[in-house]
Amino acid sequence: MIYFIAVIFFAFLAYRKDALSGSGAIAAVTAGLFVLFGLSLFGLAVLAVFFVSSTFLGRVLKSSNESLMEEKGGRRDAGQVGANGGVAAACAVLYGYTGHILWAVSFVAALAAAASDTWATEAGKKSKKQPVRIFTLRPVPAGQSGGITALGTGAALAGSVFVTGAAYFLLAAGTGPDKLSVSPELFVLAALAGFAGQWADSIAGAYFQGLYKCRECSEITERRKHCGKNTRLIKGSRKVTNDAVNYICTASAVLFVWLAGLAIFT
Template sequence: MSDEWWYIAVSALAAGGGWLLRSLSISGAAAAVVIGAAVGCGFSWGGIWVLGCFFVSSSFFSHIGKQRKAKLSEKLAKGGRRDAIQVLANGGVPAVLALLAAVRPDPIWDDLFVVAVAAANADTWASEIGSLSPWPPRVWPSFRPVEAGTSGAVTLLGTAASFAGALFIAAVGVFFLDVRPVFTLAFFGWLGSWFDTWLGAAWQAAYRCPACGATTERKWHCGQATIHMKGWRWLDNDAVNVLSVIFAVLAAFVLAR
């Protein structure tokens, strides 16, 4: 069996496990297979390892403190099972970089790929671990305290987790791929997470439920349409995620050449 089929098989196995563990929906699992196959074609098994470490670690942390996180779900536009759009928001850019690497090989693609995954992992760890903070989050840049689950809010625990997430993926990338020093890659991944925070605080759409008064990312709440409060209506959490990954990649491309 050719390597391409092995990439598909391994990706399908991982996606199936994610579906069984309720980390992925059916559409999310299908998208994960496509992304995994693309990454394998572009970066071989080294890329699969980097992507796999992102998926496994993010899924692991998503299952910690599930009862507490369930209370925050009313603020979020989507539930805990990631659908295809959510998977593509985090893995779409790495997949595109993998296809570019396959068509036009260049060492720069390896660096940018690791930065892209590091940015996605930094944001995921910040959200999953930061939501467990015993202290209330603060919204950036004013740093006034807000309710947990508010877009663009940060905690000290989440900020530390964000850097740890970027550093973890950068370390895996340095081990399995021929890429730049680990802290350079981690820095740009972490930078993407901060861009995500800024977008979420300043421009992401937020709505208010007329029935219960809750601030939420949902357009429907308590069985009725919510009222738009701030931000661009098209800029939901998925759009913020993909834009932050793109920002991290562009920053690394421009500043680290």
Template structure:
């Protein structure tokens, strides 16, 4: 009961601090309550993702964002990063198996890895390259990677896996390695899907690539992507992929 109360208070505090929209608050309550069923250790791992991501985004925030949304997280953004963990937490509360816990931790490792990479990569001087085509683009464009961003991505996945190893008795050192690998792989999947499937627009005024439907006060034009595949959908694909990979590997090989 105390864990549920703590999850609710944390979500309310984030909303009061201007970090969440109204829909984001509702989604955060749902995610937090689901994860709280895992116990305090589940909340601590979730808190590591949100807390570290918030600090890095403030530290590395660029002068102009490429993303369509601002700093306040809505329901779609919360679900994209925490939805897989919430589902795994619910399943683990009734079926406490190690592969479910690995899926839970790996989804958060992927979310952390992607957020850290995005925050650090956008502050890289010069250009980035698309992960598949290797075309040079502005840092922050979907699918673009940089050495700095990839280093932070790896660190985020590893530290999340290490935290899971310290927090959960049923996570072994081998499980932690699988979680780290799955989390980093999820971030790579995020970049690949972002390059090939995510909607990207161009501004008719300045010519910049953007995820926004308006830029420089004018409507933008679609230059690539599939309708409905936005950054939130890409993040959901990444976190679910990482959860599946870790759960499958732990179930099959350990």
């Protein structure tokens, strides 16, 4: 019961601090309860590490200028919470039902991927060098999905390592459910999977996510509306939003864990 109250309190506090919208707070409570069911205090603590560190980094590195490349504002809504934490919550539930160690590792990897992507995005905005498009290396506007910088790539690796490192120490401290024991090698796998998920995010953002042009001022943006009018699609698909790309990011990390994990165990 005390953990249930803690989940609600944490979501309410995030709402009051403008880190979550109303729908985002409800989604966060739902995700938190799923994580609590599967991975107990350990899961909640790792989820908190991801959310607090990413929110803090976003506040510290916040630009004074609003980016046209951001589809939504700074407050995470239900869609953003689901895109960043939904896959991890599902992995926690699957671990609770099956007890398979790779679902617990996948949970950590999914959050590591979400942190890797978030840290890369926030740090990349501060890069003095213009981002380039993945593979082609052609310059793209700052903040555009699929753009990469050396600073952002370093932050992506740091974000993945930070979350998995925190998870390792939290589990070692005895916060996990009974019988959950993860070897250091599997935490390394989770960190690599999280970093790989961020690259899947960049590829999907560069080649599939919708990019638009304002009909009024001709600005390039990821928003479907600008200057009070519907924008014109110039690249990608309208169905592939930033939230969809974030799902690809976290799901790719889980896929990496299972492909590598099964290869190790068989």
